[in-house]
Amino acid sequence: MIKKTTTLLTICALALGSSSFDTVLSRAAPLDSPKGAPSQKNQLRTIVIDPGHGGFDPGTHGLISKEKNVALSISLKLGKALQQAFPELKIIYTRTTDIMPGNRPTLPEGIRYRAELANKSHGDLFLCIHCNSDGRDPGKYAIRRLVRYKTTGRGKKKVKVPVYATTWVKNTTVGTATYIWKADRNLPKGDAINTTRGENMGDTKGSAFDMTSPEAKMRAQLYEKKYFANSALLGTLVQNEFIRSGRRSEGVVQRQVGIGVLQATGMPSVLIETGYLTNREEELYLNSKKGQNEIVRNIVNAFSEYKARLEGLKKAKKQKFNKKDL
Numbered sequence: 001m002i003k004k005t006t007t008l009l010t011i012c013a014l015a016l017g018s019s020s021f022d023t024v025l026s027r028a029a030p031l032d033s034p035k036g037a038p039s040q041k042n043q044l045r046t047i048v049i050d051p052g053h054g055g056f057d058p059g060t061h062g063l064i065s066k067e068k069n070v071a072l073s074i075s076l077k078l079g080k081a082l083q084q085a086f087p088e089l090k091i092i093y094t095r096t097t098d099i100m101p102g103n104r105p106t107l108p109e110g111i112r113y114r115a116e117l118a119n120k121s122h123g124d125l126f127l128c129i130h131c132n133s134d135g136r137d138p139g140k141y142a143i144r145r146l147v148r149y150k151t152t153g154r155g156k157k158k159v160k161v162p163v164y165a166t167t168w169v170k171n172t173t174v175g176t177a178t179y180i181w182k183a184d185r186n187l188p189k190g191d192a193i194n195t196t197r198g199e200n201m202g203d204t205k206g207s208a209f210d211m212t213s214p215e216a217k218m219r220a221q222l223y224e225k226k227y228f229a230n231s232a233l234l235g236t237l238v239q240n241e242f243i244r245s246g247r248r249s250e251g252v253v254q255r256q257v258g259i260g261v262l263q264a265t266g267m268p269s270v271l272i273e274t275g276y277l278t279n280r281e282e283e284l285y286l287n288s289k290k291g292q293n294e295i296v297r298n299i300v301n302a303f304s305e306y307k308a309r310l311e312g313l314k315k316a317k318k319q320k321f322n323k324k325d326l
Helices: 009-018 067-085 107-120 187-201 212-246 278-289 287-310
Strands: 005-008 022-026 046-051 090-093 125-132 140-154 159-170 176-180 247-254 268-275
Touching: 005 187, 046 107, 067 090, 067 268, 067 287, 090 107, 140 278, 159 212, 176 212, 187 278, 212 247, 212 268, 212 287, 278 287
Parallel strands: 005 022, 046 090, 046 125, 125 268, 176 247
Antiparallel strands: 022 247, 140 159, 176 268
């Protein structure tokens, strides 16, 4: 779960400039997907799946569940479904049990481990799975309002004190969102790209490039633009699939201050908020076998379309899953 503030801008403005706010790239349905990078066969070989939080970091919580457990369950099913649909893929998880990735002792170290694992594995895509919260109590929350003042004490000690009434309100916030790294924060992303893609940035003679040179940094920025476009493309496709399933979509969103784990990965990367644990009905959906299978199917179908576009295939086929295997 991540907190956010959003403002609507066009996709063109996003690609060319920056905003002081989080930016919604796409909202409402169905969405027109931005074009990705030029086609190239077999671009997608290694997929890194990152179940959010873990171990001592529970994430947000609902009435019956914690984010770290729901995210892990969906992530493991997602990896299995991707492997079933695309046997040629290599699937890497940042964790497969309830631990901080890498068994790191602090949250910052756990985040660094996630990115380092993805980069060292030469991942072609980074999928981070989360659940959301609207910042209020799950199920229902209290609203305290002033109703009147009453006088207490006698004589000079008389004082007016406020009297409040508490009303309990159902938490009705629901929906999905996809977050991508912010386009104008290019130094961390550029550094990560230099690290993981350096072997592909040599000159025509095949000699290695000096990664600290102006030429290498320029190439890193070119890669960065491609990763931004592909991240936005996949994010839009994921939200399209959620919308087709009847889910409410908050669109594809850029963070105002960036998301550390996405910025540190030298590859297209998205963080998928699968729904709100703070809404009772959506929490039950996120914890159900039916709900998790539907979420997985949505993401895999989006991935299939993304893969087809990047690799120049004419049409992506909708994937069929053996529900008993998920």
